[in-house]
Amino acid sequence: MLSRQHKLLLMKIVSLFSVVRGYNIPIIILAQYLSAIFILAPEKRALDILLDFKLFLIVFASAVTIASGYIINNFYDSQKDLINRPNKSMLDRLVSQKTKLSVYFSLNFLAALMAFIVSWRAFLFFSAYIFIIWFYSHKIKRYPIIGNLTAAFMAVIPFFAILLYFYNSISFEEIENHRSHFAVISAHAMFLFLLLLIREMIKDLENLKGDLANNYHTIPIIYNEKVSKQIITILTFLTVIPVYILVNIYDVGYMDIYFYTCFIVLLFFLLYLWKSNSKEQFLLLHNVLKFLIVSGVFCIVLINPSVLWHGRELISNY
Numbered sequence: 344m345l346s347r348q349h350k351l352l353l354m355k356i357v358s359l360f361s362v363v364r365g366y367n368i369p370i371i372i373l374a375q376y377l378s379a380i381f382i383l384a385p386e387k388r389a390l391d392i393l394l395d396f397k398l399f400l401i402v403f404a405s406a407v408t409i410a411s412g413y414i415i416n417n418f419y420d421s422q423k424d425l426i427n428r429p430n431k432s433m434l435d436r437l438v439s440q441k442t443k444l445s446v447y448f449s450l451n452f453l454a455a456l457m458a459f460i461v462s463w464r465a466f467l468f469f470s471a472y473i474f475i476i477w478f479y480s481h482k483i484k485r486y487p488i489i490g491n492l493t494a495a496f497m498a499v500i501p502f503f504a505i506l507l508y509f510y511n512s513i514s515f516e517e518i519e520n521h522r523s524h525f526a527v528i529s530a531h532a533m534f535l536f537l538l539l540l541i542r543e544m545i546k547d548l549e550n551l552k553g554d555l556a557n558n559y560h561t562i563p564i565i566y567n568e569k570v571s572k573q574i575i576t577i578l579t580f581l582t583v584i585p586v587y588i589l590v591n592i593y594d595v596g597y598m599d600i601y602f603y604t605c606f607i608v609l610l611f612f613l614l615y616l617w618k619s620n621s622k623e624q625f626l627l628l629h630n631v632l633k634f635l636i637v638s639g640v641f642c643i644v645l646i647n648p649s650v651l652w653h654g655r656e657l658i659s660n661y
Contacts, residue, residue, distance in 0.1 A: 354437055355437050355438055357437075358436075358437035358438045359438050359442075359446065362413060362414055362417045362438060362443060363410040363411075363413045363414055364410075364413045365410075367409075367413075368406050368409065368410060370637055370640055371405065371406055371409060371501060372402055372403075372405075372406050373640055373641075374501075374502070374640040374643070375401075375402045375405060375501055375502065375504075375505050376392070376393065376402065377640065377643040377644060378502055378505060378528065378531070378643060379392050379398065379505050379509070380392050380393075381643050381644065381646040381647055382527055382528050382531065382643070382646065383505065383506060383509045383528060384509055385646075385647065397460075397461045397508070398505065398508060400457040400458070400460055400461050401457075401458070401461060401465065401504055401505055401508050402501075402505070403457055404453075404454040404455075404457040404458045404461075404465070404469055404504075405454075405501035405504055405505075407450045407451075407453050407454040407457070408450070408451070408454045408469060408472055408473055408476070409501070410450055411446075411447050411450035411451050411454065411473070411476070412473075412476040412480070412497070414443050414444075414446060414447040414450070415447050415476065415477055415480045415481075416476075416479075416480045416484075417443065418440060418443050418444065418447070418480070419480045419481060420480075421436070421440070422556075422557055423550070423553040423554065423556070423557045423559070425553075426552055426553035426556055426557075427549070427550040427552065427553035427554075451473050454469055454473065455469060455470060455473070458470075461508070462511070464507070464511065465504075465507075465508070468504060468507065469504075472497075472500055472504075475493070475497060475500075476497060479493050479494065479497060484559070485558070485559045485560055486560050487560055487561050487562045487564075487565055488562065490543075490561070491540055491543040491544055491547070491562075492540065494539070494540075494543045495536050495537075495539035495540040495542075495543055496536065498535070498536075498539045499532045499535055499536050499539070502528065502531075502532055502535075503532070506525070506528055510525075526588070526592075526593065527589065527593050527595070530585040530588040530589045530593070531585070531589065533584070533585040534582055534585040534586060534589070534602075534639075535636065535639070537578055537579075537581055537582045537585070538582070538632060538635060538636055538639075539636070540578055541575055541578050541579060541632060542629060542632040542633070542636070544562065544571055544574060544575050544578070545575065545625055545628050545629045545632065546629060547561040547562060547563055547564075547571065548563055548568060548571055548572075548619075548625045549622055549625035549626055549629055551563055551564070551568075551622075552622075562574065568620070572616055572617060575613075575616060576613055576616070579609050579612070579613055582605070582606075582609065583606075586602045586605075586606070589602065590602055595645075595646050596645055596646040596647055596648070597645040597646070597648060598642055598643065598645040598646050600642075600645065601638070601639060601642040601645060605635055605639075608631065608635060609635075612628060612631055612632075615627075615628060616628060
């Protein structure tokens with residue numbers, strides 16, 4: 344049997360895991376590596392990418408920065424979460440605010456150090472990323488539209504980190520030959536950005552009571568739920584643009600199955616959205632978007648599934 348002290352320590356570890364949303368970090372790491380293997384550098388062997396130490400530092404710095412971002416966001420939202428997420432909030436409060444800040448600064452220092460090992464450009468990139476996350480949590484998220492846009496933008500920044508890493512090693516003369524890679528990753532990023540933006544607006548509807556009590560100026564508070572639903576509908580139809588680019592202009596292999604499935608799901612999503620008027624219903628819509636985003640990460644392998652079918656090619660000639 345564990346002693347009371349050990350049980351408390353275990354609960355604090357679980358609490359900190361909840362604060363940094365540790366269940367999201369592996370998904371982000373996987374998404375970055377799959378993007379590198381199947382989109383950014385398909386001409387390279389997967390093993391070469393997996394064993395690239397500097398790329399590992401970029402991916403690890405991204406994960407650490409995002410974890411620290413969840414901490415500072417939790418720090419500023421502690422009062423709001425008592426209303427919107429009472430159960431999670433009580434778990435998160437097992438770790439003191441002082442401890443959260445200490446871990447926050449330690450993670451940011453670690454991320455900056457790893458980025459500096461890669462290059463001074465990476466250091467500047469992650470320093471700016473850390474500042475944007477802090478400024479968003481401290482100020483921006485309280486305001487409509489710009490808060491939603493910033494939140495969605497921050498979520499796709501890690502993919503541009505690895506994009507810049509690969510392009511940094513390419514000479515100016517070779518950039519023209521890699522334009523298609525840039526276009527594909529940009530279209531993927533645009534599709535992901537729109538899904539994340541829709542999710543942020545759904546969260547505003549879901550967290551209406553807590554936002555109102557803490558003087559957050561979100562779209563449903565300043566205007567009304569109907570305006571939010573209209574904007575979400577427009578954003579949903581805008582996802583057609585990046586999908587058209589990916590499916591009809593560039594070759595994404597079997598991943599077009601994922602995009603067609605998304606369209607079907609999003610149509611039902613919109614139908615249910617206009618019938619929704621409770622926190623539980625908006626939470627369901629939120630979870631549907633989460634599922635689409637996470638499944639999209641795993642579906643990146645559909646771009647070239649032969650890499651999985653012929654796994655021995657990963658280590659051939661090594």
